[in-house]
Amino acid sequence: MKNFKGKLIGTLAAVGLLVSACGGGGQQEAQTQPGTGTTTEGTNAQDKGEIIVWAWDIAVKGLNDVIPLFNKKYPDIKVKIDEVGSSDAYDKVTAGLSAGGAGLPDAVLMESEVLPVYTSQFPDGFADLSAMGADSYKEKITATKWPQSISKGKIVAFPWDLGSTGVFYRTDLFEAAGVKAEEIETWDDFIAAGKKIKEKTGKAMLPVDISNGTALISMMLNQEGISYFDNDGDIILGSDKVTKAMAKIKEMNDAGLIANVQGWDGTVTATKNGTVATIPYGVWYSGTIMDQAPETKGKWGVFLLPAFEKGGNRASNNGGSALVIPAASKNKEIAYKFVEFALTDAESQMLLMKKYGLFPSLLETYKDPFFDAPQEFFGNKPIFRLFADESAAIPAVNYTSDYQRAAKHVADAQAKILLSQGDVKATLDEAAELLSVETQRKVKQ
Template sequence: MRNARAVAGAATALITALTAAACGGDGAPRSSAASAPASPSGPVTVEWWGWAPGYDKATAAWNASHPNIQVKYTQVEPGGKGGYQKMLGAVKAGNAPCLAQVGAETMASFLIEGALEDVTDLVKDVNAKIQPWAVNTVTFGGRQFGVPVDTGPMGMFYRKDLFEKFKIEVPKTWDEFAAAAEKIHKADPEVFLTSFNPDDMYGFSGFAWQAGARWFSTQGDAWQVNVADEPTLKVAGYWQRLLDGKLVDVKPGWSDAWFKDFNDGKIASLVSAVWMTKVLEDSIPKTKGKWAVAPMPQWEAGRTVTGNVGGSPNAVLKGCAHPREAVEFAEWLSTDASAVDGLMADGGLFPAVTGAESSPGMRAGRSFYGDQPVFGTFAESAKVVAPNFGWGPTTPALNDAFVAEVGRAVTGGGTLTDALKTVQEKAVASMKGKGLNVSQG
């Protein structure tokens, strides 16, 4: 078997290297999971690691109705807090679970570590039921390494009472959004339409995603890196104008001060992903009934496209003894009507499956939002997520660079455009440091 780092300039070459052992060393990118031995005739146990709320109940429901495939679920720390390190360590030690919750933004990182099984030949029937753009997030070089479960389509959360007080119409375009920001702050300098979080690369990526950015992709044997592409710089320029006009609040995301501003009526809206639905419910309960959800503002009137932030596919980890059974469970979790409703109800997860608009979880009103069935709004958003955004193999390094450079820019050390160009350079350097073949966009 060839050395993965030596030949892995991009996903295509990397996959060839990582599957060489399963292919007999000829380098053809066949599915190692699909070529695994047939399942034994007796019951099998599939180990699964994750942390999303509701996964424990989903496991119990599956086990009660599938005696021949039993799932052993272990809750681990969220990925960035130690879960990923534990998974990768288990792969290297040869005792990893079959399935693991791996964020879409982290899949490529697991891939270059040789931690994933190629399940392309096992998921063809599954993919027909999943949003195509979500399938793209787990596909590299034409090969697939996981099954999407939940996604993060974006919309706009807004305070109905503040919009009424300041006579603000719900903005349908980003131009209208900027005009509303100016109007509300002019009326009361203590109140902002929204905030800009210099430490939130993932939130910013959602804006870039909507605008048509494609941060990472592959061509031939090289990774293409375009963190400072034209759509991203358009987004940066937009927010720069709001920052220069002091029309947005600037605070670290998820900080106590940030949530206090929401609670005190100092921030009137937030453009974010569907999972923020429950975050606001849990974090600022005193504002219950004052919020509503509207579609994400558009760059062009009459053209509807949205971005996505988040989503945690289930990946089949290297060495899985029962890949077929693992994928069978993953398919059930992602597409079975009762499983999908359970994850929405128990964990606030938004499904990657298509055609879920009529499910009870989508139609249910939420009291925090004045009994609005907010998931229905996000269901429409999920249908029009831009299809081509991609994550690369060194996301932690990319995030560190973003936080450092954008943080410097908003405190007077340059512009967001300058910051992103530096982030681009650091992203390329981090990938080359992994021995990867990289070309800048």
């Protein structure tokens, strides 16, 4: 699912004083408004009532398609999916949690990377799903999805789609340059191949929004088992691993391999126009390629992200989401029944995968024959098996509640390094200190 990273930090900062005045984000029962459903908690055991779910983009269509399957099991629970744009949804959730849950629905779509921001700012804002039985799914959903979904030892978000990564590549451009994808095992191999492709075809190797985009370095760091923070929550922007990743990106740019694009639209345009030979991204980007560049059918392949050293880890994640239930909802039990069904029913998850490209984190789905089926758009290769097999090797990392703040400093550092020839280590150290001042977190090398 396309990520939204826009106004979240500013929105949360704007309500900071209000949250403090309300006692650190705890729910105020006297002020709490009922959920938008019609059944009270006393009748939830009868599996009757109505719930409202907020979502956006293809998640709206997907969840609507799940409702008929859900109603076969729970015919007396009515589910209404309201389409709320991602920006509006985060604004409304922030305002609602600040007011003790006022005006919130019974369940909300939320991006996994954003979850720690909310669970830190509003520690009692979401329902305890562990108490409803979610702990029983810990071994049934890929491990990388759980760290962001757990707060104070309790599950507060139910994992949905996964963003297993790969390198989507134009097979025709690789063939024209005499480059074999299967021989690209490391980032050094990737750079060498990019130089050859550039020389033979004139095409750049990959798109990067240099001033604002952090997807590439984020994927590279996830490979190494880190984010911008260590497991203790300390800042590690100046560490050897982060410095090494940024140095590789600089090497790509210095060789003319990066097409400097503007945001999401720039990446999509580069995909459609064939100005780049590869796009390293999450599995969900396969749907974007098919939707936005249908004329390139049959000209695409996929390989795993290159490792930093031969034999190193090539698994990573980019994107993904979860469903949360506001603690103020008066319909938590029946909302949980829908969330549980939608995200753990294999038939529902495969429907969402096949129709909308929402890659499941539910492990049992990977046994479905669909993952081994040749995909005509991608050279009749079973590309989804590659992503499924990769999922077990994706390292779980600590995003922290300050991940988005860190990403902004990393993007600024990247721009300085790539566009103004700033020293990699010195620039990242500077970014770490700025982030430390902003967040009061310690800096580690």
